[in-house]
Amino acid sequence: MTYSLDSFVKDAQAALKANNNAAGREQVRALLEKLLANKAFVEEAVGPAAPMGARKLYEDKDLGFVVLAHCNPKAHKSPPHDHGASWAVYGQAVNYTDMSEFKRLDGGEGEGEAKLEKVKSYRLEPGHAGVYDVGAIHAIDYPEGSRFVRVTGRDLDYVRRLKFDMAAGKAIPIESATAGAG
Numbered sequence: 001m002t003y004s005l006d007s008f009v010k011d012a013q014a015a016l017k018a019n020n021n022a023a024g025r026e027q028v029r030a031l032l033e034k035l036l037a038n039k040a041f042v043e044e045a046v047g048p049a050a051p052m053g054a055r056k057l058y059e060d061k062d063l064g065f066v067v068l069a070h071c072n073p074k075a076h077k078s079p080p081h082d083h084g085a086s087w088a089v090y091g092q093a094v095n096y097t098d099m100s101e102f103k104r105l106d107g108g109e110g111e112g113e114a115k116l117e118k119v120k121s122y123r124l125e126p127g128h129a130g131v132y133d134v135g136a137i138h139a140i141d142y143p144e145g146s147r148f149v150r151v152t153g154r155d156l157d158y159v160r161r162l163k164f165d166m167a168a169g170k171a172i173p174i175e176s177a178t179a180g181a182g
Contacts, residue, residue, distance in 0.1 A: 008035040009058055016063050025087055025131050028151055032091040032129040045069040046093045046147035064154045070147060077141040080116055080164040083132065086153040091129035094147035098123050099130055102137040114171035116164055
């Protein structure tokens with residue numbers, strides 16, 4: 001039997017209920033790789049006929065995690081950013097995404113002065129997933145047509161997050177219509 005989105009959701013729920021920590025999120029990463037091996041799921045969620053942009057495939061009302069499909073028509077390079085009190089697992093489906101991870105050197109946690117150092121860079125290829133835990137700072141860089149499935153610990157529209165301007169040495173809140181609401 002092929003591993004489906006429904007199976008992924010059930011297994012992710014079990015993993016996060018048993019381990020609501022880095023170990024549980026690592027299990028979600030492995031489960032997402034298993035889901036990305038299902039060619040029919042990839043075709044339906046992020047294939048050529050899938051709508052452009054980001055869309056929710058599932059939102060867990062009890063645990064709060066969200067599964068999103070990202071179909072990116074244009075290349076994009078993000079500044080370093082975090083997911084605040086949430087986490088994310090990126091699962092590459094089509095093309096690739098270059099990931100960079102950073103550590104904050106100034107000892108700060110909030111907005112304002114911030115100094116970062118890049119500590120790791122790698123490429124997520126189709127079928128591979130990466131975990132970005134609570135507070136982890138990362139940047140993404142992908143070409144036109146890149147497509148991935150992302151699982152976040154919460155709907156990021158309701159999470160205070162930061163982006164980092166490395167040239168200016170600043171941590172800046174990410175503007176979201178609802179980020180202050182939850």
